[in-house]
Amino acid sequence: MQYETLSLTVAGQVATVTLNRPDVRNAFNETMIAELTAAFVALNARDDIRAVVLAANGKAFCAGADLNWMKKMAGYSDEENRADALRLAAMLSAIYRCNKPVIARVNGDAYAGGMGLICACDIVVALDTARFCLSEARLGLIPATIAPYVIRALGEQASRRYFTTAELFDCATALRLGLVSEAVSEDRLDATVQQLADTLCANGPQAVRACKQLVQDIAGRELNEALIEDTASRIARVRAGAEGREGVASFLEKRAPAWRN
Template identity: 55%
Template sequence: MDYRNLEIAVARGVATIWLNRPDMRNAMNEALISELTDAVRAVGADTGVRVVVLGGRGKAFCAGADLGWMKQMAEYSHAENRASAVELARMLNTLHTCPKPTIARVHGHAFAGGMGLASACDIRIADPAAEFCLSEVRIGLVPATISPYVVQAMGAAAARRYMLSAERLTATEAHRIGFVHALCEPGAIDAAVDRFAQQLLGAGPAALARTKQLLDDVVDRPVDEALLEMTADVIADVRASTEGREGLSAFLEKRKPAWEGA
């Protein structure tokens, strides 16, 4: 697929997907959503890719929804609005369930749907000048499709506050409440992203994918007999897998596992 709203660069196992509408602060419209869904699926299926980075060209990560698209949606029927919302929901879920670990490289504004994009990623790294905002209620809307990822990323209590108040969060505050995992030094976001990417490249690719699935499987579940059985099955399957055996052998033999030389 040829992308008009994205750039993709792959180097040494890391695929960087750039939102590339800098004149619109990378605001989302139906075309960008469709392209991003396709791009994340493609890099997720690429065996040469082991880490995915999502960033934005220009002065912002993503300012939310494109104003022109919002004007169009105001004229949509309920059915048309629902179909459009489903496409956005599917894109976010595709990003969240990507089998490769994902890093949000956040600079400038990450507002509304842009904050949803960051939330759907596994790790969020921010420039100290970045700003976040769940601004939907200010214009009479609801952060519905992004809500599952925002709540998981910042916790229910913080999500309740910021979804209702539509306050802006500085990068420092977002880091303090745990939404942002790491703040870089000014002008050093690419170096910070690379450090995290290199850390992830040291892990087993299958183990990372299974751990991502495990996190969704155990979050908010009661620790009952079914959960105990499920987690026991997971570790038993992984220990018996080719990657699991290679990792354990490498550890015991004090050598690097095969995937670190891939």
């Protein structure tokens, strides 16, 4: 598929989706939203891909919504605004629900909807000079569509502050809050992302998918008998599966598992 606003490349078992509107700080419009959704839906269906990197060209990661797109939205009806918001929600869900782990390679600032993109990813590696902002309240708006992902990443208390103040915060703060997994210098950004991708690809592919799903399913649930039964059933199925049996056998036999060959 040919894209207008992004590029998709594959190296080995790692796919890289790169936002490619550097002239507008990779702000997204309806075309980028549709293309990101399509790209992640396609990657979700590919068994040869084991990890995905979400990157960006230029100085910024993503400035949020494109100004021209926002101007057009100002004339939308309630029904059109709702449909537009649902398309944005579908894009974020496609990233969050992708059955491969997604690494955000944050090369610069991320504002508003750009924060939603980051928070929908599983691992975030950012330049130590990157800045972050949930800027919607400055415009009389709210970060509603991205809220489910941002609150999961930042936590409730920090979200209360940064949703309402629309303050800019630095990478050190993002690291302390848990939004960023690793903060690195520019010369270490690519190497750190590659190391994480290699680590993911060394693990059992079905196990990695199941681990990602496990976190999404278990987080926030009450610790009760139903949850205990659910987790016991999951590990029982994995132990009995071909990948689980191969992984244990390779460990006992001191050899590499089949999925690394």
